[in-house]
Amino acid sequence: MIHWNVSPEIFELGPLRVRWYGLMFLTGFSLGYQGMKKICQWEGLPVEKLDSLLVHLVLGTTIGARLGHCLFYDPVYYLSNPLEILKIWEGGLASHGGGVGVIIATWMFMRKNPEFHLWWLLDRLAIFTVMTGGFIRIGNLMNSEILGKPTDGTWGVIFERVNQVPRHPAQVYESLCYFVIFAISYWVYLKFKEKTPQGLIFGFVLAAIFTCRFFIEFVKEIQSPFEQDMIINMGQMLSIPFVAFGLFFMLRALRVIKQRA
Template sequence: MFFWNVDPILVQLGPITLHWYGLLFVGGFLLGFRVMQWICQREGYPTEPLESLLLYMFAGAIIGARLAHVLFYDPEFYFAHPIEILKIWRGGLASHGGTVGVIIAIWLFLRKYPQNGLLWWLDRLVIPTALTACFIRLGNFMNSEIVGLPTGGNWGVVFARIDNLPRHPVQLYEAFSYLAIFILLFWLYRRNAMKAKGFSFGLFMILVFGSRLLLEFVKTPQASYEAGNMLTVGQWLSIPFVLLGIFFVWRSRYHRPKAV
């Protein structure tokens, strides 16, 4: 068995504390930013607005993820202690809300910088987003949070900061899934196989939230009220995203460029 007992704090200098999670979260966004810069340069579009887009997406991800966690995972606690909603450094971000927040942020960005359409940006932004999601799950692993259910397999990880039970390293399962999705989307982009508007966005939604739906079966319950339910909160929230992805993949058949 693999024993995991890494301190979530990377560096602490007086009042300044740097956590592994924060480093990986921001690092994922910055690396994704570089990928998006390369995409824009490849297609001959200016990269200057991307700095503003990064700020929009970062704010949208944080706000959306926090609100979703408050509303869906522990509303009773947060409604009783509203000041705790602002304390995001204590953890509590939901990826489903982060996804909605990012999409809204992109829409707001395009109102200020109207170039191309929303689907053009979504089809390309899902590539670095998958990579960023991989980094975020690695951050969860460094924090020994969002752990899996106990397992008898020899691949189990003992998260010593939680208990002495070997558990599914579900954070790594998700991280590797998102990395594979990034590689697939990047490969499709390089092969110019994403000309149909909305296809890559839809494929991203199907694969990311489909894998999330499946991996929830080996993940510990995240909401205090979901014990004993047929599906977890994360699974119920994933289903609409998968259906949305199926719709956009189906819709993309009618938005292929006409042959010359």
């Protein structure tokens, strides 16, 4: 068994508390920014527009993830207490909502910057979005949150800040899956670059992320009491349409490759 008792805070500087979760969030977005900068240089698109894109994505991710958590997992409470939605520092973000937020933010950015095609953005942003997701799950691990179900396996982790029950390290499972998806999608981009069929990478990443999420949910603790008697939980239900759309976009792109051959 592995004992886990890491403080979620890295250090305190007066009233300022620097947390691992925030650092992982920042690391993901910073590396993603540098990756997009390199791609823009390769493909001759204006790098100076990326600052605006980054602002759109941070806001889209944060707002979408927060609203997703509130509306998917506890709508009665948050609709009765709408000001509680603003208390994002108390925790509660949903990756499904964050995914929708990223797509909307990308569309809004594209409307203001028509030199960037929507599919061009979605395919390339998908690469670094899944990478960022991997870092965020490491942040969840440092917070001892998003816990797995109890296990007797030797790989079980005892999150001492929660209780003394050995659990599946679900955060680690997800993080590893996301980094593998990142590696595959980046390899596909390097193979095709500007000739990448529209929707191929976006579709693959979408389907792969939420397929992994669907199966990992089986070893996760439920997030809300209403999920207790459900055959599949809310996270799995929300993952199904993402997988379906991802497969559709990917298969459509593969047909284009076949026609070129």
